Amino acid sequence: MAIGGAEAGGGGAGASGRSVLVTGGAGFIGTHTALRLLEQGYGVTVVDNFHNSVPEALERVRLIAGPALSARLDFIRGDLRSAGDLEKAFAARRYDAVVHFAGLKAVGESVARPDMYYENNLAGTINLYKAMNEHGCKKMVFSSSATVYGWPEVIPCVEDSKLQAANPYGRTKLILEELARDYQRADPGWSIVLLRYFNPIGAHSSGEIGEDPKGVPNNLLPYIQQVAVGRLPELNVYGHDYPTRDGTAIRDYIHVVDLADGHIAALNKLFDTPDFGCVAYNLGTGRGTSVLEMVAAFKKASGKEIPTKMCPRRPGDATEVYASTEKAERELGWRAQYGIEEMCRDQWNWAKKNPYGYCGTAEK
DSSP: OOOSSSOOSOOSOOTTSOEEEEETTTSHHHHHHHHHHHHTTOEEEEEEOOSSOOHHHHHHHHHHHHHHHHTTEEEEEOOTTOHHHHHHHHHHOOOSEEEEOOSOOOHHHHHHOHHHHIIIIIIHHHHHHHHHHHTTOOEEEEEEEGGGGOSOSSSSBOTTSOOOOOSHHHHHHHHHHHHHHHHHHHOTTOEEEEEEEOEEEOOOTTSSSOOOOSSSOSSHHHHHHHHHTTSSSOEEEEOSOSSSSSSSOEEOEEEHHHHHHHHHHHHHHHHHOTTOOEEEEEESOSOOEEHHHHHHHHHHHHOOOOOEEEEOOOTTOOSEEOBOOHHHHHHHOOOOOOOHHHHHHHHHHHHHHOTTGGGOSSOO
């Protein structure tokens, strides 16, 4: 089951008769979605360069899936910026659709290194479109983000809200949404779903796969988790004077398994709808949770104290952001099933089993 060579596994189309290429499939959301695809009968080929992921994550997917389903999981090590790597992926077999996760995603890093974000996220995706076009694969589910709403003027965010990304990472997602619309207008044979994620957290119930950020986490739950397991001394809470119920910022958190199921629903929509076009959907719960409410929920789930340090607001942080999910419910037949308690429970189960992530030690 070695990962890291040209390919691993038996691959090919599954019980559904359909095969899907998953870019960035070794990452947090990618692994959970690849697993759900296998469970739904798809053949899955993952292409990843392990910039922010590790081979062990795909081994864990195989472990959870078991031998029969794992026979339909292939891996090709590659970088979307390389036309040769993409050609290798598309030469391996015919794909019915692509689920496109690959890209850099840290807001702060994007502010410091906009060149890196534009090169990776834009150039890589343009290369992917070219390869898909050359090989006659014109169905894509694209990993977008709630960052395209910037600092929303009205909440909940609805899909036709004003788009106004506030940082280079968000701008790459916004540009790639426009690129998708342009491709589809130029060639109506394309069918593209743009999925705007809110705040993915949690982990698979087995505790075998979960989020394993490199360095200090950029997001709240991995940070809380690392405090709970003793890797970090305390949680910095940025802003405690917001006009909210407890003074801290409010966000819409979604269980990663719900998010993965959103991709299944999107693929089903693409396969079932001729001339689908290019359509955006929010994936969230439609409910907001404050920072301190999330800390309390994680303390309850873990039984651990989470020392907190109140800090000034960070420039550019919005007070409150949460999704309207009515469109996804109506058109995709999808709705989030898990609440904050389940998200924290599953995140803690992953943390207990893997306090230092996939590497298993403090050296990382």
